[in-house]
Each structure stands twice: as C-alpha cells, then as structure tokens.
Amino acid sequence: MELLMANIINLNTEEQVTLMLQHLFGRHPNSSHTLLFSPDTSRIHATIFWDGAMWVLQDSSSNGTYVNGKLIHRGSDQHLHLGDLINFASLSADTWRIVDLSPPNSLLIPVTPGLPTVVLKDLAVLPNGEQPENTLYISASGHWVCESESGVSVLKTGDLVGSQEQAWRFIEASATAETLQNDVLEFATVDQVSIQFMVSQNEEHVSMKLTMSEQEYDLGQRNHHYLLLILARKRLEDIAKGLRTSEQGWIDKELLSKMLGQNENHINIQIYRFRKQIVKLLSNSSSLPQAIERRTREIRFAYGNVEISGGVELITTKSKAVL
Structure with missing residues (x-):
C-alpha cells in the first residue's frame, strides 16, 4: 500500500513538493527547501511545519503570504487545511494548493x-x-x-x-x-522473547513460533527459517559452553556462507525476508528486538530463549548472563 505524504502543488508549473517536518520556502538557494523565484519574495519567506497535531504556515517575510486570499503577516501562524491556496508575497504570484496533509514520516x-x-x-x-x-x-x-x-x-x-x-x-x-511514550512502553527485551523451531528429520522444512509478552505468533514454514536455525544452534552451543552473553552466537560471515553454500548477498536477502515477515505479522513490529545482530565480519541470533525440536537434535535452553 502506498504511504501518504503531505505535499503541495504549484498550479502554474505543476511542481509537486513533499513537505518535510520544517519546510522552508524562499529565494535563498542554500537555506530553502523549495525555491521561490518572484522578486517580491524574501530570502526566507515562510515555513510550513508540523506542530505535533497539524500542519502550520508561519510567515517570516516582508510582503506576507496569502492563504485563500487572506494576508498572513510576518510572525503570524495559520493552520492549513486540505485544498488551501497559498500565494507567496502577492496574489499575482504562483498559486500553490495543499493536496495532502498526512502526518510526517x-x-x-x-x-x-x-x-x-x-x-x-x-x-x-x-x-x-x-x-x-x-x-x-x-x-x-x-x-x-x-x-x-x-x-x-x-x-x-x-x-x-x-x-x-x-x-x-x-x-x-x-x-x-x-506517541513516543506509548511506543517505549510497548518495547520488549530479548529476554521476553522465546523462539521455537520445528525441524523435519531431513532438515528440509523448518517452522517457527515466536512468543513475546505471553502472546504466541505462528511464523509457519519458510525457506529463510533454516538460516535462523543455523544461527540459533550456534547461540545454544555457546550458551552450553558457558560463554559470556555478549560473546554467545557470533559466527564469521565467510564461514556461514560456506556452511550454507550461499554468498553474503543471498544471506542478506533471507534476513530481509524474515524481517518483512515480522513486519507483516506484528502490528507494532518495532516493539520486537531485532532477531539478527551484526558486528564487523560477524553475525549472530539475538535470542537465547530457544527450543529446537526435530532435525538432528533436540535442544531447549533459557539464556543466562555469564559474567
């Protein structure tokens, strides 16, 4: 689905502009996001900005700005509405129409x-x-x-x-x-996430289930789950060895490529497909800690609470911090 963005269109030139959080209009080429060419406009003529609830126009010019034919003087604010017509400095100047007032992304x-x-x-x-x-x-x-x-x-x-x-x-x-407060309250930690792998005997089929905050999500069977299985096994091996939490699960990317018979780009594609799966599954996917962590030349599975059933072995563990 196409995401909506706040934008305005110049009815004279058909130039369409996507509004940034604080969008400057004026003749100054280095300071303005959108250049105005009329000699009556100021170097920094006006700003359209998001105030947290609405889009607002603030004039900072010598000759003012017109909204629906009404003059907005220097220092004045004007809440904008869909379909509003804007002229900078003069009613004879180019006319801009508000065509979308979606909140900023x-x-x-x-x-x-x-x-x-x-x-x-x-x-x-x-x-x-x-x-x-x-x-x-x-x-x-x-x-x-x-x-x-x-x-x-x-x-x-x-x-x-x-x-x-x-x-x-x-x-x-x-x-x-x-919004920020609500989002922060919903964030989980890696210790609040558990993963279950169900693996066929020949390891050709790998299904996953994810549990977060006592809510279980069935991820089904996907080809990219096998990569996560390999990384999860390495994490569990290091937990069993008693390695520190910060050092558990790291595997060299070249070694991983050899193990899977895939180049690094293919591995990156699989990680991306898993992340897309999570985004589609969870209404607030950002609340879930990333399953994959990276550092220079290495990669690891982020979760330590893992159960693997089927395949070549049965492993169940809970992650423990090792000092």
Whole structure:
C-alpha cells in the first residue's frame, strides 16, 4: 500500500513538493527547501511545519503570504487545511494548493540524481530488496538505525546512507511526546522473547513460533527459517559452553556462507525476508528486538530463549548472563 505524504502543488508549473517536518520556502538557494523565484519574495519567506497535531504556515517575510486570499503577516501562524491556496508575497504570484496533509514520516531524500524518495515506515533496505546492503529500522530506543556489514549506527537528520554510487539523506520526523511514550512502553527485551523451531528429520522444512509478552505468533514454514536455525544452534552451543552473553552466537560471515553454500548477498536477502515477515505479522513490529545482530565480519541470533525440536537434535535452553 502506498504511504501518504503531505505535499503541495504549484498550479502554474505543476511542481509537486513533499513537505518535510520544517519546510522552508524562499529565494535563498542554500537555506530553502523549495525555491521561490518572484522578486517580491524574501530570502526566507515562510515555513510550513508540523506542530505535533497539524500542519502550520508561519510567515517570516516582508510582503506576507496569502492563504485563500487572506494576508498572513510576518510572525503570524495559520493552520492549513486540505485544498488551501497559498500565494507567496502577492496574489499575482504562483498559486500553490495543499493536496495532502498526512502526518510526517521519516524520509530518505535522494542525493544521487534519479533515485526515488523513500518513505520510512517499519523497515527499508538499500539499494533494494535484491541487494540489501543497508537495512534501516526502528531500534528498541525508538531511533532509526542503519545496519550494514560494518555494524549498526543511529541515524540523525542530515546523515547520508547508501553508497557512493547511490546515496540518500536521512530526514527524521519527530513523533509527539505521547506517541513516543506509548511506543517505549510497548518495547520488549530479548529476554521476553522465546523462539521455537520445528525441524523435519531431513532438515528440509523448518517452522517457527515466536512468543513475546505471553502472546504466541505462528511464523509457519519458510525457506529463510533454516538460516535462523543455523544461527540459533550456534547461540545454544555457546550458551552450553558457558560463554559470556555478549560473546554467545557470533559466527564469521565467510564461514556461514560456506556452511550454507550461499554468498553474503543471498544471506542478506533471507534476513530481509524474515524481517518483512515480522513486519507483516506484528502490528507494532518495532516493539520486537531485532532477531539478527551484526558486528564487523560477524553475525549472530539475538535470542537465547530457544527450543529446537526435530532435525538432528533436540535442544531447549533459557539464556543466562555469564559474567
């Protein structure tokens, strides 16, 4: 389903603009998100911003801004409504119409020409699902993070993500305090998540069940579950050896590729497919801690509460922190 984004359209030029959290209109090329070319407009003429509940226009110009023909003076705010008509500085200037007032989403704005704008909802991969070199998701702290082969980094507005050939700039939409509070209350920890694997004797078929906060979710049988099974077994082996929690389950990616007979990109695709499965299954998938963790050249299964039935062995354990 296509995600809605707040945007306005220039009725004269048909230019359509997606509104950022604080969107500046003006003649200053380095400060304005949308350039105005009329000589009557100011260098920083007006701002349209999200106040947590509505989109608001604030004028900061010498000649004012017109909304539906009404002059909005410097320093004044005007709540915007669908279909509103805006003229900057003069009624004879280009007319802009509000065509969507959806709440803001975090965005990836293309830096490399020709790339699409990416609206961030639950999960995104760059450059695409067949080459998931970078994975973006909301962490347990409520921040957007970028996961790549070098590890995980917290994103802030203005950060570049992608590669030298295909780059985007991250723009974060700040949630209201109430939303953030509600989200934080729903976050689970890895100790609150348990996983059950049901494996056929020839290990050609792997089903999974996930339990979180006493709620069980049937993940069914998928090809990518076998990768998770291999990683979960390594985690359980290290638990049995008494390794520290921070060192349990890590496996070299080259070794994993040899074990599976798959290259790293194929493994990344399987991880992405599992994450997409979780997003589809859970209404608030960000409340679930990520099942896969990375560090330089290594990867591991994040959950220690695992039961494996069938296959070559039967293993049940509860994760324990080892100092």
